[in-house]
Amino acid sequence: MNTINTNLDDEIMCSCSGTTRGEIQSLFKEGLDIDAISRRTGALSGCAGCEWDIAQFLKALADATE
Numbered sequence: 001m002n003t004i005n006t007n008l009d010d011e012i013m014c015s016c017s018g019t020t021r022g023e024i025q026s027l028f029k030e031g032l033d034i035d036a037i038s039r040r041t042g043a044l045s046g047c048a049g050c051e052w053d054i055a056q057f058l059k060a061l062a063d064a065t066e
């Protein structure tokens with residue numbers, strides 16, 4: 001039986017580097033900005049197609065922690 005993974009933490013946000021939403025969130029909590037997250041994970045260093053999604057996600061996280 002196929003089960004659909006509904007855990008958003010496992011959702012790949014950057015398919016070039018395989019970086020998940022959960023990884024980005026935990027690096028955000030460590031205080032890394034988008035450039036540091038990119039250097040750490042390789043996200044945004046391929047096609048950059050994920051840039052908007054990741055920027056929006058980080059913005060939402062920042063807004064939520066204000």
Ligand code: FES
Nearest residue numbers: 014016046047048
């Ligand atoms: S999907 Fe992130 S760099 Fe290509």
